[in-house]
Amino acid sequence: METKINFSGRSIRYTEEEIAVVVEAMRCADPLTQGRHMREFERCFAHYQNVAEGSCFTVMNGCSALEISAQLCRFRPGDELVIPAHTFTASAYPYVKRGVRLVWADVDRRTRVVTAESIEAALTPNTKAVVVVHLYGYIADMPEIAALCRERGLILIEDAAQAVGAEVAGKKSGSFGDMGIFSFHSHKNLTTLGEGGMLYVRDPALAAVVPALRHNGHCDYAFERPDYWKPAMGNVDIPTLDGEALMPNNYCLGEVECALGAKLLERIDQINDEKRVRALYFIDALAGFQELEFHRVDSRRHNYHLLAARMTTGPDMRDRFIRAMAFEKGVKCVVQYIPLNRYGFYRRLGYGEASCPCGDDFFDSMVSFPFQHWLSNEDLNYMLTATREVLCSLHGAEK
Known part of the structure; x- marks a missing residue:
């Protein structure tokens, strides 16, 4: 039989106002990446999440946000990360690439997300971090999970790729942990022309290195330049945390997508x-x-x-x-x-x-x-x- 209702890969239709914002950015944005629309989307998203301005960073997709979060964890040999087995693969493999060992946690039979109890059952003396995935759009019991992670001294990462806007105890998904990850993929409730993502980083010291990690190690020179073109238009350096070098990436989201994201956030x-x-x-x-x-x-x-x-x-x-x-x-x-x-x-x-x-x-x-x-x-x-x-x-x- 002919398909009447498909499982579509596109979640929403854009309004004429949203389309107009995209067209205007196409016409006028200069540059087309790393510009004012990026800064505005990050500012609006932080405000929506009720987190500190300067703690949210646009990236080209949710997986890019996960990749940077894995870098910021700075895993050591023998470290373990607890994560649900029932999730999309992008929740897990960025951490595998950083050398941590995965330990699978079960989900609750009714809610289909992890609980403080299922996480605690998977903890060992080698656990360094926990990834909580708010699958299907439902936010897990974050007050209890956050308390458990604080008590055990664990890094808490929220994969809120599917749960933008979901909230519990008066707080939004992705705002409880040390880091929060969001996706604006075509299938999500908030989508920026096919791909897009956001990374939230609570610690200002960690947040300070994200722009360079996101954009090829680009940074300012540490000295005044009489001639703006010398020694080059911009500096490149290796971001460091506590003396440890972190190799940069190129995970930038374009201005058109950021303009749309800021507008779509309104609804x-x-x-x-x-x-x-x-x-x-x-x-x-x-x-x-x-x-x-x-x-x-x-x-x-x-x-x-x-x-x-x-x-x-x-x-x-x-x-x-x-x-x-x-x-x-x-x-x-x-x-x-x-x-x-x-x-x-x-x-x-x-x-x-x-x-x-x-x-x-x-x-x-x-x-x-x-x-x-x-x-x-x-x-x-x-x-x-x-x-x-x-x-x-x-x-x-x-x-």
Whole structure:
């Protein structure tokens, strides 16, 4: 059957005002990178997050932010990092590249994110850092997790790539930890023309080296130059922390993307709220079907970046459901985030063992519905009707 509702890689449609901002930046921005739009986006984002000005840095994608955070951790041989196995691979491999050993933590069966208890169970005397992933748009129990990390003297990194705007205890996701990572990929609730990201760094001493790490080691000369062109237009140096050299990168985000990001930030709460209302409508309309178990959250703790459920009747029924939705109804549901320890890539690196039964159970039975912001009411209701009909059909077939 022809696909009626695709699992789109594009989350939102831009308004005419947002398009106008992009066009104006295309016409007038000078330079087209590292300019006033970058500074404005960083300032607006810090204000939105209620964190210190100068602590947020645009980068070309969320993975770039993770790469810089891994550098700032300055891992030593034998150091370990606790991270959920149930996440996207970009959450993990930047840290592997810096030589740290990964230790997998399980997720909560209901919320599908790590807890203070699951993190504590994975800690060892060698643990140096913890990565908390706010998967699907739901922010984890950060007050408890932050307290645990402070007590143990651990670096706390929040991967809030999917959870911009989500909040708990009056604070935004990505503002609890020592560092916070955000993604503005095409699939996210806030997106800057396909790619984009932001890095939050709490410690001013660490934040001071990020601009050079982000942009090829570019920095000012330490002396006054009578001739602005000598010895060169700009200096290049190796950023250092406590005498340790950190090799620079080129992770800059362009002015056009930054201009759009600052503008789109004005309606991110509206986008999140609208997605939450629709998610609750869909979830509540299926409350009579025990086969699908959703995570229902009626607050800004969940931005419903994704709409995922667990098929309580198991993997085989899940596969039959997705097959019927796709080939009989034209609705393309998907399965996401295979536990990383199952990938051959991570197994070959020695990370094939994990005790994560909740994450395994959820992945093996999960269904992720198309849930882009621009989905029409007609399409949403068609998907709802199709879901009901398929579940009734499968239920009858079981009998």
